[in-house]
Amino acid sequence: MRRSIVPRLILALTAACIVIPAALLAVWSFTARWPWPNLLPERYTPRTVSELLFGSAKLSRLLGSSIALAAAVAVLGTAIAVLTARAEALYRFRGKELIRLGSWLPLLIPGTVFAIGFHMVLLRLGLADTVAGVLLVHLVAALPYCITIMADVTRAVGFGLEEQAAVLGTGPFRAFFYAALPSLLPGVLSSMSMAFTLSYSQYFTTLIVGGGRVKTLALVLVPYIQGGDRALASVYAAAFTGSALAVFGIFEWIIYKVQRGGT
Amino acid sequence: MKRLLTTLLALAMALSLAACGGGNGGGPAGNSLDLSSAAWEDIVEEARGTTVTFYGWGGDENRNNWLNGDVAEYVKERYDITLDVVGMNIEDILAKLSSEKEAAAQGSIDMIWINGENFYSAKENGLLYGPFTHQLPNMDKYIDPEDPETLADFSMPIEGYEAPYAKAQMVLYLDTAVTPNAPASAGELMTFCQENPGKVTYPALPDFTGSAFIRNIVYELCGWEQFQDMEADYDTVKAAVQPAIDYLVELNPYLWNQGSTFPESSNTVDTMFADGELVMSMSYGPFSVSTGIDQGLYTETTQTFVFDKGTIGNTNYMGIAFNSPNKAGAMVVIDAILSAELQLSQYATLRELPVVDFDRLSAGEQEAFGQVDLGQGVLTQEDLLRHRLPEMPAKLVPVIEEIWLNEVVGK
Amino acid sequence: MKKPDFTLILLLLPLALVTALVLAACGAVLLQSLGHVPAFGLAGLTLGYYRDVFHDPDFLGALAVSLSIALKSAILAAALGTALCAALVARRKTGGPMVYLVRFPILAPHAVAALFAILLLSQTGLLARLACALGLISDFPQFPQLLYTPGYEGAILAYLWKEIPFVAYFSLALMSSVSATLGEAAQNLGASPLRAFFTVTLPLSLPAISKAFLIIFIFAFGGYELPMLLGATLPKALPVQAHLTYMSPELRDRPYAMAMYGTILILSAAMARLYALLTRRLMKKLGGTV
Numbered sequence: 001m002r003r004s005i006v007p008r009l010i011l012a013l014t015a016a017c018i019v020i021p022a023a024l025l026a027v028w029s030f031t032a033r034w035p036w037p038n039l040l041p042e043r044y045t046p047r048t049v050s051e052l053l054f055g056s057a058k059l060s061r062l063l064g065s066s067i068a069l070a071a072a073v074a075v076l077g078t079a080i081a082v083l084t085a086r087a088e089a090l091y092r093f094r095g096k097e098l099i100r101l102g103s104w105l106p107l108l109i110p111g112t113v114f115a116i117g118f119h120m121v122l123l124r125l126g127l128a129d130t131v132a133g134v135l136l137v138h139l140v141a142a143l144p145y146c147i148t149i150m151a152d153v154t155r156a157v158g159f160g161l162e163e164q165a166a167v168l169g170t171g172p173f174r175a176f177f178y179a180a181l182p183s184l185l186p187g188v189l190s191s192m193s194m195a196f197t198l199s200y201s202q203y204f205t206t207l208i209v210g211g212g213r214v215k216t217l218a219l220v221l222v223p224y225i226q227g228g229d230r231a232l233a234s235v236y237a238a239a240f241t242g243s244a245l246a247v248f249g250i251f252e253w254i255i256y257k258v259q260r261g262g263t
Numbered sequence: 264m265k266r267l268l269t270t271l272l273a274l275a276m277a278l279s280l281a282a283c284g285g286g287n288g289g290g291p292a293g294n295s296l297d298l299s300s301a302a303w304e305d306i307v308e309e310a311r312g313t314t315v316t317f318y319g320w321g322g323d324e325n326r327n328n329w330l331n332g333d334v335a336e337y338v339k340e341r342y343d344i345t346l347d348v349v350g351m352n353i354e355d356i357l358a359k360l361s362s363e364k365e366a367a368a369q370g371s372i373d374m375i376w377i378n379g380e381n382f383y384s385a386k387e388n389g390l391l392y393g394p395f396t397h398q399l400p401n402m403d404k405y406i407d408p409e410d411p412e413t414l415a416d417f418s419m420p421i422e423g424y425e426a427p428y429a430k431a432q433m434v435l436y437l438d439t440a441v442t443p444n445a446p447a448s449a450g451e452l453m454t455f456c457q458e459n460p461g462k463v464t465y466p467a468l469p470d471f472t473g474s475a476f477i478r479n480i481v482y483e484l485c486g487w488e489q490f491q492d493m494e495a496d497y498d499t500v501k502a503a504v505q506p507a508i509d510y511l512v513e514l515n516p517y518l519w520n521q522g523s524t525f526p527e528s529s530n531t532v533d534t535m536f537a538d539g540e541l542v543m544s545m546s547y548g549p550f551s552v553s554t555g556i557d558q559g560l561y562t563e564t565t566q567t568f569v570f571d572k573g574t575i576g577n578t579n580y581m582g583i584a585f586n587s588p589n590k591a592g593a594m595v596v597i598d599a600i601l602s603a604e605l606q607l608s609q610y611a612t613l614r615e616l617p618v619v620d621f622d623r624l625s626a627g628e629q630e631a632f633g634q635v636d637l638g639q640g641v642l643t644q645e646d647l648l649r650h651r652l653p654e655m656p657a658k659l660v661p662v663i664e665e666i667w668l669n670e671v672v673g674k
Numbered sequence: 675m676k677k678p679d680f681t682l683i684l685l686l687l688p689l690a691l692v693t694a695l696v697l698a699a700c701g702a703v704l705l706q707s708l709g710h711v712p713a714f715g716l717a718g719l720t721l722g723y724y725r726d727v728f729h730d731p732d733f734l735g736a737l738a739v740s741l742s743i744a745l746k747s748a749i750l751a752a753a754l755g756t757a758l759c760a761a762l763v764a765r766r767k768t769g770g771p772m773v774y775l776v777r778f779p780i781l782a783p784h785a786v787a788a789l790f791a792i793l794l795l796s797q798t799g800l801l802a803r804l805a806c807a808l809g810l811i812s813d814f815p816q817f818p819q820l821l822y823t824p825g826y827e828g829a830i831l832a833y834l835w836k837e838i839p840f841v842a843y844f845s846l847a848l849m850s851s852v853s854a855t856l857g858e859a860a861q862n863l864g865a866s867p868l869r870a871f872f873t874v875t876l877p878l879s880l881p882a883i884s885k886a887f888l889i890i891f892i893f894a895f896g897g898y899e900l901p902m903l904l905g906a907t908l909p910k911a912l913p914v915q916a917h918l919t920y921m922s923p924e925l926r927d928r929p930y931a932m933a934m935y936g937t938i939l940i941l942s943a944a945m946a947r948l949y950a951l952l953t954r955r956l957m958k959k960l961g962g963t964v
Contacts, residue, residue, distance in 0.1 A: 004764075007760070007764040008761075010757055011761050011762070011767065011772060014761075014776065014838075014839075015772070015775055018776070018779060018839075020794070021790040021793075021835075022778060024790065024793055025786075025790075036798040036802075036814055037803050037807070039807055079688075080688040080692070083684075083685040083686070083688060083689070084685065084686065084689045087682055091676045091677070091682050092676065093678040093682060099686065100950075101946075102689060102693035103693075105696050105700070106696055107889060107892055107942075107946075108892060108943050109696075109699070109703075109942075110913055110916075110935055110938050110939070110942075111897070111898065112898060112913070112916070112917060113700075113703045113932075113938075113939065116702075116703065117698075117699030117700060117701075117702045118695070120699070120702040121695060121698045121702060136692075136695065139692065140695065140696055143689070143692060144889075145889075147689075148882075149844075149847065153848075156848070156851060186847055186851075187847060190843075190847050197777075197780060197781050201782075203783065203785075218783060221785075222783065222785055225783075225788075225789060230789065230793075237783075237789070240781075240783070240786075241781050241782055245777065248774070248777070249774075
């Protein structure tokens, strides 16, 4: 049974490589001092947790704005990706190459340039330092991923079911929602969670385009990491990843319920 | 396909050029008051009920809490001003302002925490509003107008474009339980490193603290007077700092990683010191050791020291953005931070050297400052000020950083 | 496939609008790299900044470092990520707790990945402490220096920690659907699982994997944080060099920084073109033999 050992081993190793740092994050969240060569911290502190919960950064407001922003990016990004993927898979037209390049373009731009270039453009549109501007720049950052995922899935699923529905006299929108969308759903879900992740972890773009007016969790987290306060950085990093995973959990639970209720 | 790319690029440029041409943004609208000639009472009245944004480095939890706490309450109670503190590195602030200047757009930054090379550049490029400090009552009441640090920032004349915020001074520290004897000069530092091979280093330039450390070595080995009016020319500066380069190259073999690489920031040096990987660290915050001991980061035996010939000190300042939407509000908040009350609170909670002139304080205020408990492991304010050396002209700083990179790293 | 019609325009409109913005942003940067920064009194267009930058040995060194980081990270992440993805599919762990775990590194910001690298791999990190506790070393200088090396091993390891899960997650949807249908059909026809994987599932999953490869390459090529936090003082990685120039208080140096960013931009675009050409050729070849 060699074949079932290898995958098991790979998964176990992967799990270890992820769980150990995550556990380290939890321990560091309460650590004041951990000198060489101790295997465990020498002194613990409640400072970081009280700073996280009761500090001047207002955790609940940060969570609210970060999640709302990322959710909006997830929905909009996926919607645009569904449209683009349909156009690519359904039509034969000149300049398809251009569309593909266009959808890839944001990936080619280094983060700093991306933020600075966008800031210059949004300034002229009067969208700098606004939520709309930040939404737009996050959307652009997420779109390449959304489009790639949706294009692959759309091509794989094809249009057979939808065409059958159309032959049976269903209108195009109904045909899309009832025939195509359910089979696109896995792609839609992974596109949305990818977009959510992208938006949630944007730092430099939010900072420059939002001008500090739009406040997210990443905006508070990153300076603490750069500032070398490992305990505070850990507690914020834990809150950051924990809250995002919790959102995924709730989201998928709802989808699961809806799917079960629907059928 | 090459044609495709070229077309795209051309299109992109055309779009941007068009955007540049049309850029005239919204100029400051509804400015009913001519600020530069207004009376202070009118400025305060104009500022009442507004929001002021304060942009600066956001990595210090204590400072964030102090600004959002004491300062925010002070200006809310007295002037009904809401203070919005935004964490942003000074380089990013300047990048943002220069883009806004190019687009002639109104900004969202009111106050800026700034000094040194960045002040030089911001003032040169017209990113700051001013002069405004002559209008602040507390500037007149508490600040010594003859103090060189009131007149110039890294030798750049201030001319009313920024008001002092707090004083910083380069200090070094070690754990007396590990290494009991602190080096008192560059020569003794060499011996110290030889006795603790691989356990001393400094932050890679252009880190603020690393850069100040190198300037400190330069001062000690080459004297500081000659730099005050030197040309910012690579070869001139290199000739002047040659003894320091020789010293640093000689020091390299005893440093962490044999001086082939240096930690990228002073924060990393601090954490390595806290872990026991290094036996010495350094900071621009003269009382940072006592805060570190309080938070349990450092052992109680950690002790601050300076070289006998002194260490570089500078002041950091508050400026106003050229396109600030609320200049009156910014002036009122800056004035508030210059008050004896907030300077005292900054001294007591953040342990930063105050900028107020002691001779100008009332007897009661002097007593209150004297009673502040600075905690363990630090030098007294008098001791620090006695060992204080002036900063180098701002335009020499990048030159020295370049020389260090070319002549010292890995040599 | 359909001929273009009005619906097509509607479908593509949102992307077109967004792309116009992106192009304008790129254009703004390229303009500055050609020396057009009116706010600092720089006008007129010149290629001089690019010329200067390409004559600077530090820049060329940085370019080489960044290419090497990007290539090593992308090759290793694609190979190991495919293995992880295959393992997930083989063990039917395409949902549930394991996938949650895999998402954690993708979600963690790069700065957090750097924090982990330092806490685990530095000379006083957890591994070194374990080695010391086990008596393998007596003091930390004996532990091999993995971080801050001129070969950028630390940055590459941190990229791998983040990007292996990314490759797996990115290819999971495609590979699991291919495996569930065609892969199992091959097995039903008598192919061994390993053979079915290499002859059917892997080639058909290649579009996703190779795209992930390209994404990682470009990201690691232009990424600033990890080489900054885990790299050596010299040679610097290209984005670090560009960022330091950009941050320089001398605002008139801005076009040099932008020329470096422009170089990253143009090389990344060239990589994407190369990728498109290669995959098209590959697809044709596969289409011819299958």
